[in-house]
Amino acid sequence: MNYTLDFGPVVAGLPDLLRGCAGTLFLAVVGMAIALVIGVVGVVLRESPVRPLRWAVIAFVELIRNTPFLVQIYFVFFALPLIGIRLAPTPTAIIALGLNGGAYAIEIIRGGVQSIHKGQVEAGFALGLHKRDVFRFVVLRPALRAVYPSLTGQFVMLTLTTSIASAIAAYELTSVAKLIENESFRSFEVYGTITVLYFLMSWLMMRAFGLVSRRYFSYPVR
Template identity: 60%
Template sequence: MTLDFSVVTDAWYSLLMGVLGTLFLAASGMVIAMVVGVLGVVVLRAQMRIPSLLINAFVEIIRNTPFLVQIFFIFFALPLAGIRLNPTMTAVIALGLNGGAYAIEIIRGGVESVPQGQTEAGLALGLHKGEVFRLIVLTPALRAIYPSLTSQFILLTLTTAICTSISAYELTSVGQRIEAETFRSFEVYFTLTGIYLVISLMTMWLLAAIGRWAFSYPQR
């Protein structure tokens, strides 16, 4: 067997566009996941019975079913409800909901680790409940759980590869097209492996830098 990586280098522009597609899916999914995670915890802390049951049911369903099944369900179920989205937007929604379920559990654990006395102190100082949650509860909780969220978001970035199953435009779908045209499976998937590794390391570095900037204590 003779290796020929020219099929990969010749398709560098397509691979670059695939990388951008993957980064778009990952970034969009992360944003939605954070919004879902924070709102979910707010609802749970409000201790409203029916909404809390719905949030807990959502978390259990997402955590105990494969992502592939979830994205297929959204892709084929939404049109039955009269909602038609392209594969890319369907992938973004699926990634956001999947990441959001895990974010709810991570953020809830961080919030529950904040001593109740801090909340009571904030209320005693005359702060509004929303201000107490945002400034005294959520911010310290996010600082504590940020490494866990970072790991979850890196996993979410790699999960974008599954979105090729509904023809969403991302790196794996580009690789599959190149492989189908050239029949050079080893060269294509060896290259994709390296690219995903670089994406993961860069994402890890970027999120770590954001964490140092956003959650560092003031220097005295």
């Protein structure tokens, strides 16, 4: 069976696809910010002497890491309205992405915190630093430097995971592609194009993360 390529519908829909890319990046960036906050707060609570707090964090991490993201986003979108919490598709996607990324960020950052030698913490206290400053400068910053590659890799995966948000019609690249494909029936051309677009977004994000790493997390050359 012969198949003739026709990128006409893709070219005509390119402005919409680019806006879809912007929607994807918006979901990813806001979701990443929420995930990072959840990661840091989760690590603090995970190391808390209050046992119920530790258990709550452990339960959250295990629940998120052992259930599909599609189920999680469906739960937020379809189940929460039953208790009076109704959210539009885009806020739903952002919250689901933040919770999902946060669970993984907790474990990644916690691994970095545990890599900090206790002697460094004791030295910080010996210098008269407040407990908050010891955590910020002696523990958290070196820990983030140690786990930065893993953390940014997880965030790139979170960006690609935004495509699942099309299941609830959140505005992002895959949902736009579905609309174009439904109107044109040019599946190969449409999905081939967004494959390239997702690759470019991931590549650019890794480049941006690399610049941040060299600017803020590289060790000074002596």
